[in-house]
Amino acid sequence: MNLDSHSASPLPASVDTTLALLGRGDYIADRSLATAVYLALKLRRPLFLEGEAGVGKTEIAKVLAGTLGRQLIRLQCYEGLDVASAVYEWNYARQMIEIRLAEAGQQGRDSVEEEIFSEPSLGGPPVLLIDELDRTDEPFEAYLLEILSDFQVTIPEIGTIKAKEPPIVVITSNRTREIHDALKRRCFYYWVDYPDAKRELEILKVKAPGAAEQLSREIVGFVQKLRTTDLFKLPGVAETIDWTQALMQLDVLTLTPEAINDTLGVLLKYQDDIGKIQGSEALRLLTQVKAELAAAGD
Ligand SMILES: Nc1ncnc2c1ncn2[C@@H]1O[C@H](COP(=O)(O)OP(=O)(O)OP(=O)(O)O)[C@@H](O)[C@H]1O
Numbered sequence: 001m002n003l004d005s006h007s008a009s010p011l012p013a014s015v016d017t018t019l020a021l022l023g024r025g026d027y028i029a030d031r032s033l034a035t036a037v038y039l040a041l042k043l044r045r046p047l048f049l050e051g052e053a054g055v056g057k058t059e060i061a062k063v064l065a066g067t068l069g070r071q072l073i074r075l076q077c078y079e080g081l082d083v084a085s086a087v088y089e090w091n092y093a094r095q096m097i098e099i100r101l102a103e104a105g106q107q108g109r110d111s112v113e114e115e116i117f118s119e120p121s122l123g124g125p126p127v128l129l130i131d132e133l134d135r136t137d138e139p140f141e142a143y144l145l146e147i148l149s150d151f152q153v154t155i156p157e158i159g160t161i162k163a164k165e166p167p168i169v170v171i172t173s174n175r176t177r178e179i180h181d182a183l184k185r186r187c188f189y190y191w192v193d194y195p196d197a198k199r200e201l202e203i204l205k206v207k208a209p210g211a212a213e214q215l216s217r218e219i220v221g222f223v224q225k226l227r228t229t230d231l232f233k234l235p236g237v238a239e240t241i242d243w244t245q246a247l248m249q250l251d252v253l254t255l256t257p258e259a260i261n262d263t264l265g266v267l268l269k270y271q272d273d274i275g276k277i278q279g280s281e282a283l284r285l286l287t288q289v290k291a292e293l294a295a296a297g298d
């Protein structure tokens with residue numbers, strides 16, 4: 001990825017250019033995702049991404065910021081996050097507030113109005129990532145609604161801070177709880193699904209480029225099979241990438257039952273899941289994968 005973060009690029013003009021833009025950031029999107037991203041940018045709506053863990057939700061915001069040459073402002077949500085800490089933790093906002101406070105001290109305090117969401121030197125509004133919104137509670141959602149409706153925040157001692165140009169907003173959720181309709185209504189919603197085998201193989205090509213083609217195919221085949229199994233926590237794309245790297249470290253050239261059993265902890269993170277797959281089930285799935293690859297002419 002060769003990105004000049006100091007020159008802002010124009011927003012993509014079509015679904016195809018959006019696909020290409022994400023591709024430049026090593027993000028392999030399918031057309032429906034590129035369409036959602038394109039429309040959210042075009043219609044200036046926040047993009048609301050829901051999906052299981054490790055399917056590439058957060059990465060979309062990072063790649064958009066990188067490829068568009070915008071600053072990324074990330075607000076990591078957590079249980080008990082309140083408005084005040086959100087505003088202060090919001091690094092960039094905090095800096096702006098401190099600057100404004102200092103200025104207000106000299107010039108007398110009225111309401112402080114400043115563009116906290118746009119960074120002039122970067123030539124375009126930043127990407128605001130509100131990550132894992134489902135971890136916060138409802139009062140915080142109400143506060144977000146305020147931000148998303150007029151892109152301004154009100155801080156008791158300081159006043160109201162308003163963005164000159166609205167940022168590109170990406171919200172993610174793992175759906176550990178439902179997000180309110182009022183918030184969803186303001187967004188463009190997209191469910192990020194697990195990739196199919198073809199796309200997951202493409203992802204491996206860019207994210208684990210050293211892996212041999214045959215090994216990558218076996219890995220993808222095995223992970224895809226695992227995702228049809230009844231497990232407590234299915235492996236995401238992140239796990240597929242990690243597993244590939246782990247197998248490469250061990251100089252594994254082709255999947256074997258032993259290699260799988262020795263490295264299952266990279267793929268599955270619950271002992272019950274590991275217990276279920278280890279041994280005969282791994283062998284059964286692997287045999288199916290090898291047979292299917294052979295039948296497909298590999
Ligand atoms: N379509 C894709 N193209 C390229 N890389 C991808 C893709 N999907 C996922 N990845 C990679 O998978 C990893 C996990 O992605 P990410 O952190 O965005 O997942 P997430 O959905 O935010 O997960 P979580 O819910 O656990 O936060 C990253 O390294 C990312 O680069």
Ligand SMILES: [Mg+2]
Nearest residue numbers: 057058131172
């Ligand atoms: Mg994430």
